[in-house]
Amino acid sequence: MKPLRSFVFGAAVLIEMWGHAAHAEDLGTIGPTYAISEPNLLAFIEQRLREKERSGELTRLEAQARARGTEAVTQPKPVTGVRATETARSFYFDPSFTLDRNILDAQGHLLFAAGLRKNPLEVVSLSKHLLFFDARDRRQVARARELIASYQGKVKPILTAGSYLDLMKSWRTPVYYDQQGVLVRRFGITQVPALVSQEGMRLRIDELEVAK
DSSP, X not given: OOOOSOHHHHHHHHHHHOOOSOXXXXXXXXXXXXXXXXXXXXXXXXXXXXXHHHHTHHHHHHHHHHHHHHHXXXXXXXXXXXXXXXXXXXXXXXXXXXXXXXXXXXXSOEEEOTTOEEOXXXXXXXXXXXXXXXXXXXXXXXXXXXXXXXXXXXXXXXXXXXXXXXXXXXXXXXXXXXGGGHHHHHHTOOEXXXXXXXXXXXXXXXXXXXXX
């Protein structure tokens, strides 16, 4: 018999198939009692896996898991709460933050005290514009290409939906994805395409219209 393919899949099958492997009842003083013989858990898992393997169900479960994994990479879930721009708008974002605890060096000396307010742009400037857009929308993709050309490549394309892998193959340049919408929520972006640029110690955010 060929070796078991995946203990992980076996655990999933076990969750589905597991019932009470043994049942014992306290008879008190009524009649004789017997020692409980518990089946070996690993042997039970192996038995179930072999049954699933023979029936072909294990292969089906593996194929489904691979398909889900591939889709999660090639087609990440779209960021929620973001739509195509209906009315263009511009606003500013202050990236300053306040420390909620003391920052110490390796020797325990105080570097920065809790309560200190700091702006990251004082230390590191935004070297490229950040461009958020939905790659499922051809109009937004075309607008993104125009902006990248206009800024001579000094743009970091970040998707809120669509396949970044397909776009990277087509454009032959790195394309990023805002996983779980962390950045758009941080910046307050609700419409795309949106361009983030540095102006002094603030970030300017332009939610741009696209051609009809």
